[in-house]
Amino acid sequence: MSERNDRQYAKEHEWAIFEEDGICRVGISFYAQKELGNLVFANLPEVGDTVTAGTPFADVESIKTVSDVYSPVTGIVKEINEALLDSPELINEDPYNAWFAVIENVTDKCELMSAEEYDAYIETI
């Protein structure tokens, strides 16, 4: 198993950790960073932005490719990981700890998979 089982995964390859009532930490999976290759840029939402489950809320650039990152939940951006703006390579080095944003007031979420289900899903791609 390549993905960690302490969190859930969306079909668009983001992970989500529900920390306490209505708060969710979001990042991208090991598989996603590997497929994207070396990241040279990350754009994050701003604190206070509303994000919607299943729609883009950030984007990353690897060699000449811009890829949107989808929010697994609907809510308000409480915090962003500013370290990624200066050092997007952290996402490649440690995707589990390189969180993109913390979302609060979560009111909705995408269909999410366990690590085991996500590993099986990756096999089908």
Next chain:
Amino acid sequence: MSGTLILQGNSFDPYYNLAVEETLAGYCAGKYKALYLWQNDNTVVIGKNQDIHDEVDLEYAGTHDIRLARRVSGGGAVYHDKGNLNFTFAGSQNETDVIVRAMTILGFNVQTTGRNDIEIVSDRISAKFSGNAYYKSGCTCFHHGTILIDTDFDVMSKVLTPDKDKLEGHGVKSVKSRVVNLCEVMPTITVDDVKSAIIKAFEEKFGKSDAISITDLDASEAEKVRVRLASREWIYGC
């Protein structure tokens, strides 16, 4: 309608053309593969995450009526004039082999590079004539690129400033490449020759394709995208 489409641009306006490209990609998402051929006149197009002040001599651009545009894909700054042809493969993540095949049909010996560019290779020259970039959002995606046929390198070298040193900011930096026009190797070649060869190579790979026109796309959607891409906020990032 078959699964593959061909669209030929009818404008030299960069904001309109980039809006058509984005609208076409949405139209194709999960359903079609399309080839779109288009040209911009006298335009610099920078990558999504570039700092325009690092990449462009804004004073030179201003005095030479060079339009400035930002695309949604990655990579570095490029200069377009009517000696350059742009191609877009909408609904595809990478169709470099189609461009390589088109160049082979035309009689060029080419190879791809590690940065996803395409070079002409001969005894006396090895230089880039095609820069490529990519965009992906869910099932909406495209691969697009430039083909230098008879571009004015004097203007290009003056308006693009990839070597300009800047300490602050952390945008994606352009890498200066040795470039070549196809006409330097084959003086009789025209933009139409290159268009025909790309269409031929595309249909060799995907079969006979349906020609569509810009009126087949959602005009109000394209106009919304055009307004966004032509806005100062999008181009200058402020």
